[in-house]
Amino acid sequence: MARPLPTFKEHALREDAFVEGHALCPGCMEAVTFHEVGRATDNGKKTVLTLGTFCGEVSTLMYPNLISWGRGPQSPELFGKSLGVMHNVFESSPTIAEAVRDVATVLEGVGAWKAPSPNVVALSGDGGALAIGLRSLLHTIQRRARIAIFVQMNEVFANTGFQFSPTALPFADSSTAPGGLPEDPIDHVGLAIAAGAAFVAQGSPAFAPFFAEVAEEAINTSNGTAVVFVPSPCIAGWKFEEGLTAELGKLASQTGLFPCFRKRAGEPGEVKHVPEKGKRPPVEQYLVKQRRFEHLARLVDGEIRVTPGREGDLAKLQSYADRNVERLKKWAAF
Amino acid sequence: MTIDAQFLRQRLESGASVDVRGDGKAGGGLVLVMQSFGAALATHPELDVQDWPLFSSARKGANVRAYLRLARGEVLTACQITSPTVAVLMNEAAGEEVDFAEGTHEALYVVNTPASPEEAAQKYRLGGRVVTVSADQLGQKYLGRPLGNVGVLAALVHATGFVSPDAGLESLLHVMKKRRIPQRLVDQNAELFRAALTESRVGDFPADPSTDHRRPAAHPKTDVPAGAQSALRTSRKNRTSGYGRPGVRVEFHDETNRCNGCSLCVVACPEGIIEFTPDPRGALVTGAKFDDFCKVCRECIASCPLDLFHEVETPMRREGVLESA
Ligand SMILES: Cc1ncc(C[n+]2csc(CCOP(=O)(O)OP(=O)(O)O)c2C)c(N)n1
Ligand code: SF4
Ligand code: SF4
Numbered sequence: 001m002a003r004p005l006p007t008f009k010e011h012a013l014r015e016d017a018f019v020e021g022h023a024l025c026p027g028c029m030e031a032v033t034f035h036e037v038g039r040a041t042d043n044g045k046k047t048v049l050t051l052g053t054f055c056g057e058v059s060t061l062m063y064p065n066l067i068s069w070g071r072g073p074q075s076p077e078l079f080g081k082s083l084g085v086m087h088n089v090f091e092s093s094p095t096i097a098e099a100v101r102d103v104a105t106v107l108e109g110v111g112a113w114k115a116p117s118p119n120v121v122a123l124s125g126d127g128g129a130l131a132i133g134l135r136s137l138l139h140t141i142q143r144r145a146r147i148a149i150f151v152q153m154n155e156v157f158a159n160t161g162f163q164f165s166p167t168a169l170p171f172a173d174s175s176t177a178p179g180g181l182p183e184d185p186i187d188h189v190g191l192a193i194a195a196g197a198a199f200v201a202q203g204s205p206a207f208a209p210f211f212a213e214v215a216e217e218a219i220n221t222s223n224g225t226a227v228v229f230v231p232s233p234c235i236a237g238w239k240f241e242e243g244l245t246a247e248l249g250k251l252a253s254q255t256g257l258f259p260c261f262r263k264r265a266g267e268p269g270e271v272k273h274v275p276e277k278g279k280r281p282p283v284e285q286y287l288v289k290q291r292r293f294e295h296l297a298r299l300v301d302g303e304i305r306v307t308p309g310r311e312g313d314l315a316k317l318q319s320y321a322d323r324n325v326e327r328l329k330k331w332a333a334f
Numbered sequence: 335m336t337i338d339a340q341f342l343r344q345r346l347e348s349g350a351s352v353d354v355r356g357d358g359k360a361g362g363g364l365v366l367v368m369q370s371f372g373a374a375l376a377t378h379p380e381l382d383v384q385d386w387p388l389f390s391s392a393r394k395g396a397n398v399r400a401y402l403r404l405a406r407g408e409v410l411t412a413c414q415i416t417s418p419t420v421a422v423l424m425n426e427a428a429g430e431e432v433d434f435a436e437g438t439h440e441a442l443y444v445v446n447t448p449a450s451p452e453e454a455a456q457k458y459r460l461g462g463r464v465v466t467v468s469a470d471q472l473g474q475k476y477l478g479r480p481l482g483n484v485g486v487l488a489a490l491v492h493a494t495g496f497v498s499p500d501a502g503l504e505s506l507l508h509v510m511k512k513r514r515i516p517q518r519l520v521d522q523n524a525e526l527f528r529a530a531l532t533e534s535r536v537g538d539f540p541a542d543p544s545t546d547h548r549r550p551a552a553h554p555k556t557d558v559p560a561g562a563q564s565a566l567r568t569s570r571k572n573r574t575s576g577y578g579r580p581g582v583r584v585e586f587h588d589e590t591n592r593c594n595g596c597s598l599c600v601v602a603c604p605e606g607i608i609e610f611t612p613d614p615r616g617a618l619v620t621g622a623k624f625d626d627f628c629k630v631c632r633e634c635i636a637s638c639p640l641d642l643f644h645e646v647e648t649p650m651r652r653e654g655v656l657e658s659a
């Protein structure tokens with residue numbers, strides 16, 4: 001008997017709900033994520049997506065021209081292929097998703113909805129979810145809303161001009177925090193777990209098998225909120241060359257800055273794709289590929305050159321990476 | 335009629351406004367050009383300047399357009415410029431997707447191209463004065479990167495003659511400092527600016543029916559034009575391959591059917607345009623919708639373990655330009 005395909009290959013063969021023609025930057029990781037969400041939700045259930053305002057919204061829903069969502073014309077029997085998209089202000093995607101779920105539950109309760117219970121998926125930027133929208137995100141999680149949220153972590157408010165976001169790594173340059181801030185970013189994974197999420201994960205689509213499993217698990221979580229943080233290299237805001245999106249996605253995990261992580265409430269979780277301390281690539285390897293860290297270190301003739309006087313700041317970033325891995329291990333055991 | 339600095343000055347003196355419109359690609363430098371030009375003009379005691387870019391949510395490689403109006407007294411009109419007095423083409427790749435001369439018949443055109451004014455006039459069907467500057471090449475020479483913004487600014491300052499080149503340079507330096515650009519780069523840009531003043535080339539060409547880029551008047555009730563932003567984003571082709579870097583494209587070659595169905599490129603492509611046949615091994619790749627949608631992001635190249643995708647050089651597609659709008 002043929003062996004089953006790994007999840008990501010099986011997803012790759014499904015019908016996508018995010019289609020070409022969108023206006024996201026070349027190599028934008030948000031786009032890669034949306035394709036995976038599009039494929040993973042082709043599972044026989046109707047899908048409702050809710051989007052706040054962020055790059056992924058304004059560049060994919062541009063009335064009257066480019067609407068990049070949908071699985072094309074389908075006959076009514078294929079209700080499970082259908083897709084609803086609701087978009088609203090910035091911080092609203094978890095709240096609107098929660099409302100969609102409530103309506104679906106009522107319709108199911110009175111017998112008006114006979115089809116399988118829909119996939120309800122919220123998409124948001126990290127600014128939308130973790131800066132201005134933090135309170136709505138946490139309350140949605142705390143109410144155990146049965147939705148999945150994918151948060152695109154590009155560490156800036158990209159859509160409005162690369163302003164500082166509280167998820168930014170120390171010393172990452174942004175338009176409103178030139179040269180970055182020395183403080184550690186907020187512990188987004190910890191916040192979601194502490195608020196009571198049923199499933200919390202962090203993962204880059206660059207680790208295709210891991211990410212597909214996480215997406216599948218998030219979309220099928222039925223006992224509360226599933227939150228997936230997706231580190232999203234942003235070519236325009238981070239200023240890197242073409243062809244590095246996936247590589248940066250991988251390095252973000254391997255250096256310990258954004259390790260792959262997954263945890264189901266009440267069960268031990270796992271921290272993945274980050275080698276043990278000592279075997280980890282140093283953070284410089286990640287930083288020198290992005291001009292948002294140019295003031296700390298840059299590549300000169302293939303060699304890493306640390307800016308004189310910034311060695312201490314670099315050590316601080318390295319220390320954050322190492323502490324971050326240890327903290328995630330603690331959350332995994334929580 | 336020669337569309338030179340004197341013509342523009344007389345136009346202002348007659349009470350009319352001079353309307354400047356620029357077309358380019360997001361990330362291509364147009365915004366810096368217009369900001370610095372506006373800042374330089376604003377130092378002029380008698381001129382009122384209004385400038386605003388039309389790019390609110392433009393992503394890297396998307397078409398952007400910027401407007402600048404100037405007049406004696408106050409500029410009171412506030413809407414997009416549909417028939418510019420001065421039209422700037424910042425990136426030729428944008429010229430493939432939109433008609434940068436739209437709404438003109440005889441005007442001052444500033445084009446960032448290694449081509450001569452004659453060649454540019456022919457390629458874009460231009461009547462009036464055509465100024466060309468190989469600003470990308472200058473950028474390559476002075477900055478090590480093909481950045482055309484400062485070269486185009488110099489050509490624009492020079493060709494319009496509203497302010498002296500020195501005043502133009504000064505406001506450029508001011509804008510660069512405000513943007514926290516390191517001093518080393520600021521100095522290199524100042525050198526580039528001076529070089530571009532002498533290297534821009536000028537040609538005057540008669541206006542005739544072939545140089546007419548004006549549109550027939552829209553019927554106010556039945557013709558609802560696309561919004562300015564939508565028209566720009568979708569361009570003539572309504573395709574997104576124009577977001578890619580100019581002069582290169584990606585190809586897929588697998589004559590001996592080596593693709594093993596690992597599916598990595600399928601899930602890595604941000605555009606979702608990889609074409610395949612389903613197979614027990616996974617997705618067997620047959621190609622991709624490169625022509626219409628590939629943004630040359632190189633993620634497929636980076637992901638394929640068998641090196642089946644390649645970036646290749648391609649001449650600029652001229653046919654898109656010559657086709658009338
Ligand atoms: C209530 C509200 N406040 C502010 C805005 C303006 N706004 C639109 S997008 C955005 C930033 C989005 O940043 P993020 O969520 O990080 O997503 P990204 O653009 O980085 O993908 C802001 C501030 C808005 N649309 N609605
Ligand atoms: S600005 Fe960044 S997040 Fe926004 S589309 Fe571009 S790469 Fe993606
Ligand atoms: S370069 Fe490759 S991955 Fe990028 S858009 Fe083109 S086909 Fe897709």
Ligand code: SF4
Nearest residue numbers: 593594596597599638
């Ligand atoms: S990455 Fe290469 S080998 Fe793998 S499916 Fe794509 S074309 Fe085939």
